[in-house]
Amino acid sequence: MIWLTWRQFRAQAITAAAALAAFAIVLAAAEPSLSGVYHSSGFASCHGAACTGLASTFINDLASGGGIAGVPETPYMIVYFLSVVVILIAPAIIGIFWGAPLIARELEAGTFRLAWNQSVTRTRWLAVKLALIGVAAMAVTEAFSLIQAWWAAPIGKAVGLGGSGSIFSETRFGVFVFPTHGITPLGYAAFGFALGVTAGLLVRRAIPAMAITLAIFAAAQFFTPLIRPNLFPTSQTVATIAATGANVSLTANPRLALTATTVPGHPGAWIISSDGVNAAGQPVSTVPAACEPLIPQTFVSHRGPATSGPGPNALNNCVASHGIRVAERYQPASHYWPLQWSETGMFLALALALTWYCFWRLNRRRRLAR
């Protein structure tokens, strides 16, 4: 059975190996120049408090093409962006091209009658296929992730220290960074593959199964960030506007919005929400009347935080002087791995449930081909 699985999977395996090799070569080729900027910015050899400033220097250098003559402005952005996208879509590609045809092709071509009438039960047939190709799916996706993590390590370090510029602004909790690093790629790969296999078994035709796989996987990828903050219990704190690095901004009416940038005492925390509260801890949704004259005219017509000028700072101070503080809900940096395990576990559990369904469905021996 292992021989047959390999024989039928050979072409896809070679394609995946080639893609992985190309990915590694591109990033390896881009590594020396990234490393050059890393060192030339001084960030590589920084110590202590100096690192924060140098992290910003490094990120700014990257965003502007490293200041190296002849280097266009955006190569690092393009490589960084594409490499993350590859990891993001790899599980979908695997589900579409490895998962969906796995059973559907056999049903379409009638070869399941050949395969299931050798001296091997269909349970074993499916078990060997799912185990070998499933492990390959997880290994390939994780390999993409590890190669990218190696290449982007200086960027991750700088962003973690507050450096931020153009697309290099996501911490490891970021919407694109979190599901492409750590162990989450394993969960997504297993889920994508199992989803494809199940769709193929149910739809019985490869092409529609591929489309369904893509649609459901994309939906899962879209909705997961919405539930991610709650995959592990959050922490809460209340601190002053200054301590949280918050800025007063306004939505229409004028309503008060406070966007915190740090959690005091918890560097690297992932802030999920920040809201204004009064001394009694009750939510405050409007700017105190005394501070209203300080609201810049641009706020009335434009929403969002102010970018510069003394106005907002005066407004910040005024709001703070009225006893308004910031209530933050956050995941501390120490929750990174618990969150990784939760998300990975969730997708592995889904993959297992789908796999179990496939076995059950196959052994019900209902009519599989028309």
Next chain:
Amino acid sequence: MTAVIQTGELGKRYHKTWALAGCTLSIPAGHVVGLVGPNGAGKTTLINLATGMLAPTAGTIEVLGGRPASDPAQLARVGYLAQDAPLYAGLSVADHLRLGAHLNGGWDAGLARDRAGRLGLDLGQKAGTLSGGQRAQLALTLAIAKRPELLILDEPVASLDPLARREFLQDLMESVAEQQVSVVLSSHLISDLERVCDYVIVLAGSRVRLAGPVDDLLATHHLLSGPRRDPASLPGEVQVITASHTDVQSTLLVRSSGPVLDPAWAVSGVGLEDLVLAYMKQAARPAPRSSRRLEVQK
């Protein structure tokens, strides 16, 4: 001898249509069994139940004393050649033989190689480029080289031209004689079966109409012709299968264990093809149910 296929009130329903109903059979070992009936009669359904591709809706089925496809040992005992001889188009002939060797503990590599050589199959050729006859031969090789006790073939020659058809059946008969294997093969053409089968089962309208050794069936069926008269006047032990009348003459196909002694009838023997057609006709006559949607399975 034990039965190769034993069924009791076996039935299979697809949604609201019974593809096979009330099928009770006991096929003894050591025969080449022809499963014959019009398209959609339930032949493929019966074969799918016997190979364990489908689970029955009603009744029981045992193949060689075991539940179909229940475990590797049971799978090893039954060779199955599905309709249209499915093969992996992208795999070569040699790959298919390797597949057989890897997936069957009892694989007879020598037999497989010899057959492939004798049939002129190019080991390097992709199965997708083989002719219909070669496909059928390769699929049969896979089914035979696992050394089964029972070989089940679903319309093995339906898609072959007359020459390939003859060659296939001839080769099948030689293999059967060498290996002492029981065979069940289905066809909607009686002429295919006539030369190779010594046991016949007629399926029509999703029910078994006739089953038995060909010699016995031919010995107990007679064609009577004589002046026109009411078939009811025949003795009770004579069962009329079909009757046709002209103004002056009646022709009856009857089943009777003893000879028909009435001197008014001219009695003659009946051929297998006429016999089978008579049972199909009888099945179609009493209730041409309009709702009978014929399930054609691929």
